[in-house]
Amino acid sequence: MINKHFRNIKKDNNTIVDNNSLRIVILGCITIVVALISMSILSMIITSNAVLNKLKTSDLQNMARSISVFVEGKIDKALDISVLLANDPTVVEWIQKEEQSRLEGEIVQVKMAELVNDFEYDVCFLTSAVTNHYWSYSSVDKEFVLLDTVTQTDSSDMWFFETLKMKKKYDINIDHNKELNDTYVWINTLVGDINQPLAVSGVGMNLSKVINQLIEDEEENEINNDILLVDGEGQIYLSKKPEYLEKSLTEYLPGNLVQEILRTNNLESKFDIADYETPQGEYFDIAYKKIKNTDWNLIVQIPRADSLGFLKAIIINTIISCILIILIIVLLFYFISNKIANPYKRALLLNEELEEKVKERTKELVEKNNRIKDSIEYAKMIQQTILPSSYDMGKCLKEYFIIYEPRDIVGGDFYWLKSHSKGYLVIVGDCTGHGVPGALMATAVNAMLNHVVDGICNDNPAVILYELDRLLKQSFKMNHNEKFISDGVDLGIIYIEEHKVIFSGANISVFVVDGNKIDEIKGNNCTIDYISEQQDKVFENYEIAYKQGVTLYMVTDGLIEQPGGEKGYPFGRRRFTNLIEAASKLEMDIQSSYILNTIKEYADEQIIRDDLTLLGFRL
Known part of the structure; x- marks a missing residue:
C-alpha cells in the first residue's frame, strides 16, 4: 500500500512539474532564441561590413601595390640600365667613329651581352643615327649581330626616326607580339644630345614572363585573384584566365567601370578601388592604375566570396553555439521550475539514488573486469616475446x-x-x-x-x-x-x-x-x-x-x-x-x-x- 501510494504521488508530481514548468521553459526559450538570432544576424552584418571595408581600404590595396611595385620595379630597373648604356662614353665614341673601332666595338658587345645575361633581358639593341645600323644582342642567339640597316622607306623602321625626334631622354613602349603571343616592354633611350641624338639604345623585356611569375607565385600560395594587363584601348593581353586573352575588357566588366579604368591618370602607388556584379550574381572587388610612363593599365581583381569565405565558418560556429546555449538554458529553466513547482522532489529522488548506487556497483564490476582483461592482454604481450x-x-x-x-x-x-x-x-x-x-x-x-x-x-x-x-x-x-x-x-x-x-x-x-x-x-x-x-x-x-x-x-x-x-x-x-x-x-x-x-x-x-x-x- 505504501509503495502504491508513493508511486501515485510521483505520478501526480510529474503532472505538476509538466504543467508548471512547460510554460516557463517555452517562454524562456522563445526569448533566448529571438535574442540569440538577433544578436547573431547583427554581428554577422557588422563583421561582414568591417571585413569588406578592410578589404577595400587595406588588403586589396596592399595586394595590388605589391604587384605594381614588382612590375614597375622591373621596368624602372630596365630604364636605369638603358640610360646607363646610352650615357656610356665607349658607346658614344664608337657611334661617332661610325662603328669602325674594333676595340670599342668589342667593349660595346661585352656590355650589351652582360645586360642580357646578367639581368635576364630578352634583347639589348643599339641603332646608330650616323650609319643607320641596327645592332642587337638577344638571349636566344647569344650573339652580337648587325641585324638591319634602317631606312625611312620601310614602315617597320619608322619607330626609330620618330624616337630621334621625341626631344626627351627615353620612351617606354609596351607592345603585344601576336606571333609569339607575348607582351614586351621596350625602353628606347637617346644616345648623346636629345636635340641631335647619335643613336637609340635600350633593352627589350618580356612582360608576360614577369606577370606569369607573379601568377605562379600566387597560385602556389593559393591566392585566388586575377592579374590583368590591359592596353590603352581596353584590350586584355595578360590574365590568369586564358579565355580573357585578346578580348575586350567590356566583355567582362560593366561599361562605365571600363571607361573609368581607361580614363584614369593615376600614376601614384595607390590604386583606385571599385566593385561590380556579374550577370551570374557574383561580386568582384577590383583595383586598377596606369603603369608608370605608359598608357597600359594594371588591374587586380578578387572574388568577394573568397574574401568573405571565412564568415561561413563563423556562421556555422555561431549556429552551433546558439544551439548549445539554448540547450543549456532549457536545462537550467527546467531544473529551476522543478525546484519551485515540486515540493516533493527530495522524496522522489530516493529511488533515483538507489538506482545510482546500483550503477556505481555495476561500474566497479566493469572496471575490475577491464583490469583483469588488461592484465591478460599484458600477459599476451609477454607470451609473444618468448615466441x-x-x-x-x-x-x-x-x-x-x-x-x-x-x-x-x-x-x-x-x-x-x-x-x-x-x-x-x-x-x-x-x-x-x-x-x-x-x-x-x-x-x-x-x-x-x-x-x-x-x-x-x-x-x-x-x-x-x-x-x-x-x-x-x-x-x-x-x-x-x-x-x-x-x-x-x-x-x-x-x-x-x-x-x-x-x-x-x-x-x-x-x-x-x-x-x-x-x-x-x-x-x-x-x-x-x-x-x-x-x-x-x-x-x-x-x-x-x-x-x-x-x-x-x-x-x-x-x-x-x-x-x-x-x-x-x-x-x-x-x-x-x-x-x-x-x-x-x-x-x-x-x-x-x-x-x-x-x-x-x-x-x-x-x-x-x-x-x-x-x-x-x-x-
Missing part, C-alpha cells in the same frame, strides 16, 4: 607458415626455434590446459628448453625430450605423498643440419609430404609431466631423408580434435592428412589461410575448444 620472431624464423626456414591461434587471449601452445653453428631446432609444444594456466606452463617449459639446449644438448631431439622430462620433475618436485597432478606438455622436435633431419616427439607427430606421398611419423606415446614415480621414459629419434622440396608439418591436438560437421565429430587425422596433402601443392604463404579456413568451415557454429597450432616448412 621466435618472423625474422628469426625466416633466417632458418626459407619457406614456412605458422597457424597460431590460442583459444583465449593467451594459451598453452607454443612454437620454438634456436640455431647454432651446425644446425637448428624447430619445436612445437602443447601444454596441458589453455588460457592463463596454459600460458604460465608454456612460459616455464620455454625457459627449461633454453636451459637444456644451451647447457646440455642441442643436436639430439630424444636427449632433449629426456632432459626436459627430468628437469620438469625436478623443478616441480612432485612425489607420491602429494596430490596426483597430470599436467604436462606434448612436444615435437625436429633437428636439421646439412643434409640431415632428425625427429623425436612426445605425443606429437610429424607429417612428411614428398610430392603425392605423405607419411606420418608418430612420436613416443607418452607425455612430459611432473609424475616422479613413473619410470624413466624412453624417447626415440627418427631420421628423415633430406630432400629439397619436401614439406614437414607439426600440429597440436587442438586442430585435429576440433569438433564440427553435421554430427559434431572431431576433424580427425584422416581429414587432416588429406587437408595437408592438398595444401602442400600451394605456395607456403597461401597454405595457412587455406588450412585455417577449412578448419573453421568444418567447425561451423561449434566453438573452438582448444588452442590451434600448426607449423609447416619446406626443405
Whole structure:
C-alpha cells in the first residue's frame, strides 16, 4: 500500500512539474532564441561590413601595390640600365667613329651581352643615327649581330626616326607580339644630345614572363585573384584566365567601370578601388592604375566570396553555439521550475539514488573486469616475446607458415626455434590446459628448453625430450605423498643440419609430404609431466631423408580434435592428412589461410575448444 501510494504521488508530481514548468521553459526559450538570432544576424552584418571595408581600404590595396611595385620595379630597373648604356662614353665614341673601332666595338658587345645575361633581358639593341645600323644582342642567339640597316622607306623602321625626334631622354613602349603571343616592354633611350641624338639604345623585356611569375607565385600560395594587363584601348593581353586573352575588357566588366579604368591618370602607388556584379550574381572587388610612363593599365581583381569565405565558418560556429546555449538554458529553466513547482522532489529522488548506487556497483564490476582483461592482454604481450620472431624464423626456414591461434587471449601452445653453428631446432609444444594456466606452463617449459639446449644438448631431439622430462620433475618436485597432478606438455622436435633431419616427439607427430606421398611419423606415446614415480621414459629419434622440396608439418591436438560437421565429430587425422596433402601443392604463404579456413568451415557454429597450432616448412 505504501509503495502504491508513493508511486501515485510521483505520478501526480510529474503532472505538476509538466504543467508548471512547460510554460516557463517555452517562454524562456522563445526569448533566448529571438535574442540569440538577433544578436547573431547583427554581428554577422557588422563583421561582414568591417571585413569588406578592410578589404577595400587595406588588403586589396596592399595586394595590388605589391604587384605594381614588382612590375614597375622591373621596368624602372630596365630604364636605369638603358640610360646607363646610352650615357656610356665607349658607346658614344664608337657611334661617332661610325662603328669602325674594333676595340670599342668589342667593349660595346661585352656590355650589351652582360645586360642580357646578367639581368635576364630578352634583347639589348643599339641603332646608330650616323650609319643607320641596327645592332642587337638577344638571349636566344647569344650573339652580337648587325641585324638591319634602317631606312625611312620601310614602315617597320619608322619607330626609330620618330624616337630621334621625341626631344626627351627615353620612351617606354609596351607592345603585344601576336606571333609569339607575348607582351614586351621596350625602353628606347637617346644616345648623346636629345636635340641631335647619335643613336637609340635600350633593352627589350618580356612582360608576360614577369606577370606569369607573379601568377605562379600566387597560385602556389593559393591566392585566388586575377592579374590583368590591359592596353590603352581596353584590350586584355595578360590574365590568369586564358579565355580573357585578346578580348575586350567590356566583355567582362560593366561599361562605365571600363571607361573609368581607361580614363584614369593615376600614376601614384595607390590604386583606385571599385566593385561590380556579374550577370551570374557574383561580386568582384577590383583595383586598377596606369603603369608608370605608359598608357597600359594594371588591374587586380578578387572574388568577394573568397574574401568573405571565412564568415561561413563563423556562421556555422555561431549556429552551433546558439544551439548549445539554448540547450543549456532549457536545462537550467527546467531544473529551476522543478525546484519551485515540486515540493516533493527530495522524496522522489530516493529511488533515483538507489538506482545510482546500483550503477556505481555495476561500474566497479566493469572496471575490475577491464583490469583483469588488461592484465591478460599484458600477459599476451609477454607470451609473444618468448615466441621466435618472423625474422628469426625466416633466417632458418626459407619457406614456412605458422597457424597460431590460442583459444583465449593467451594459451598453452607454443612454437620454438634456436640455431647454432651446425644446425637448428624447430619445436612445437602443447601444454596441458589453455588460457592463463596454459600460458604460465608454456612460459616455464620455454625457459627449461633454453636451459637444456644451451647447457646440455642441442643436436639430439630424444636427449632433449629426456632432459626436459627430468628437469620438469625436478623443478616441480612432485612425489607420491602429494596430490596426483597430470599436467604436462606434448612436444615435437625436429633437428636439421646439412643434409640431415632428425625427429623425436612426445605425443606429437610429424607429417612428411614428398610430392603425392605423405607419411606420418608418430612420436613416443607418452607425455612430459611432473609424475616422479613413473619410470624413466624412453624417447626415440627418427631420421628423415633430406630432400629439397619436401614439406614437414607439426600440429597440436587442438586442430585435429576440433569438433564440427553435421554430427559434431572431431576433424580427425584422416581429414587432416588429406587437408595437408592438398595444401602442400600451394605456395607456403597461401597454405595457412587455406588450412585455417577449412578448419573453421568444418567447425561451423561449434566453438573452438582448444588452442590451434600448426607449423609447416619446406626443405
